[in-house]
Amino acid sequence: MKIIIVGAGIGGLAAAISLHEAGLTDVTVYERSAAIRGLGVGINLLPHAVRELTELGLADTIADLGVAPATLSYFNRHGQPIWSEPRGLAAGYHWPQLSVHRGRLQLALRDLAEARLAEPIRLGHRLIGVASNSDGSETARFSTDAGDVDATADLIIGADGIHSALRAARYPAEGAPPWSGLTLWRGVSRIPAFLDGRTMIMAGDGEQKFVAYPLSAADPTGRMLVNFIAERRVGGSGDADWNRAVDPAPIAELFRDWSFDWLDVPATIAAADEILEYPMVDRDPLPHWTFGRTTLLGDAAHAMYPNGSNGGSQAIIDARTLAFHLATADTIDEGLARYEAARRPRMTALLAGTRATGPERVMQLAHERAPHGFGDIDDIIPLSEREQIAADYKTAAGFLPTILNERPSLTPAR
Template identity: 85%
Template sequence: MKIIIVGAGIGGLAAALSLHEAGLRDITVYERSAAIRGLGVGINLLPHALRELTELGVAETIAALGVEPRTLAYFNRFGQEVWSEPRGIAAGYRWPQLSVHRGRLQLALRDLADARLAEPIRLGHRLTDVVANEDGSETARFATDAGPVDDTADVIIGADGIHSALRALRYPAEGAPPWSGLTLWRGVTRIPAFLDGRTMIMAGDAEQKFVAYPLSSSADDGRMLVNFIAERRVGGSGDADWNRAVDPAPIADLFRDWRFDWLDVPGAIAAAEEILEYPMVDRDALPRWTFGRTTLLGDAAHAMYPNGSNGGSQAILDARTLAFHLSTADTIDEGLASYEDARRPAMTSLLAGTRATGPERVMQLAYERAPQGFSDIDQVIPEVERAKIAADYKAAAGFLPSILNERPSLTPSR
């Protein structure tokens, strides 16, 4: 079986490694960019993703790049705790959670793919069309600086992100990703360790929010590298350039009153060497991912808001699920259908959940019920209600400890 993967991001590279591990070795990865530069800031890999990386035999390599958060805590915009829960091994999982720089993760996956795949990643190839052939195969057509390139395969996987060319070919009237009305500013900063030095925090509500988590342990001076996302609802159309570098000072000023006993939010923003601006967008759920012998994966299939820190993890789950079904089904078509049946309904539900703010709903409820703060959170949101919000999201995202720990492996039997 010959397989083409369009896109060398987290999902595409994870797919290549998963297919190879499943015994499907005729794989070619095409990437639009002329070089894989490892762009981005922080990303969280949740325990269900770490399970898959462990079973792929790459978790040790990836774990060396980041840190394991012990706790996830939600606060209001006054720094008062709304909800806190253990994460990773401390929460009863057999696998940890990992916070890592997205660029370092992508480069590590690239290096692993380069070492394992027979074909090198083909850079500078922009997908322009896919044509179905009479024998069931598909021909991908690419534009390159040297001219057009065609390649024919039994399966073509679109793992080319939120602006997927393959998705656009299948849904030409869809248009640009819909904007939420929120703008995100992402950056990495070096600041004094906060709380226990291993806590991921989210503070605020649906109008304004700040997220931060360590990307390194504390150094001798007590400071650590921290990824942050500052978010605020703003006017405009959401047509801002992606990855546009902006001056930290005006963003810090938006959070000027957010100085908590345990974290100086404007100070953390102001200390960033660079801040990149993004519109907060996602994609509507699709009625179908697979057309003939082509299918979608990761953000190309189900780009979602970052509520829940789950996008990269779900792309890895897509990759492993697709590889499992393609390698175990009696036919290619059955394998593609089983993959879509396993993943698309779950992602449709998860997309709806992230649009409803996912597990961060506890912060919004605190804002709605106690906009000026509170003296006792249990009087605002009872503990049983907060716990249910957290558990419901884990169930929707597929990482309740009791389910994940006992779920059958996605490693095909040899």
């Protein structure tokens, strides 16, 4: 089976490695960029994704890239605690949660793919069209600096992100991703360690929010590398340039009153060497991912808001699920049908959950019920309600500890 993967991001590279490990070795990855430079900021890999990376033999490599948070804590915009829960091994999972730099993760996956695949990654190839052939194969046309080139395969996988060319070819009237009205500013700072040095924090509500988590252990001076996301509802159309670098000072000013006993938010923002601005957008759910011998994966299939820190993790699970079903089904068509049946309904439900703020709903409820703060959180949101919100999201995202720990492996029998 000859397979083409469009896109060398986390999902595309994970798919290439997963297919190879499942015995489907005739795989070629095409990437529109001229180089894979490992850009971006932080990403959280939740235990269900770390399980898949572990079974691919990547656990030690990825663990060396970042840190394993032990706690996730939610606060209101006044710095008052709303809800905390253990994460990773501390929560009873068999696998940790890992916070890593997205670029370093991508480069690690690239290196592994290059080492295992027979064909090198084809850089500088931008997908401009696909065509089905009478024998059931598919032909992809790419634009390159040397002119257009065609490549034919038994299967084409679109892992080319939220602005997927393959998705656009199948849904040409879809248009741009819908904007939430929120703008995100992402950055990395080296600051004094906060709380226990292994806690991921989220503070705020649906109008303004700040997220931060360590990307390194504290150094001898007590400082550590921290990834942060500042978020605020703003005016405009949401058509801002992606990855646009902006001055940290005006963003820090938006959070000037958010100086807590345990974290100085404006100082964290101001300490960033660079801040990248993004409109907070997602994609509406699709009725089909698969057309003929083409299918979608990751953000190309189900781009969602970052509520719950789940986008990259779900792309890795897509990759492993697709490889498993292609390797175990009698035909390509059967494998694609099984993949879509396993993943699309779940991602449709999860996308709806992220639009309802996912597990961050506890912050919104605290704001609605006590906008000026509270004396006792139990009087505002009972413990049982907070526990239920957390459990519901884990169930929807597929990483409730008992479910994940007991789920059969996605590694096909060889």
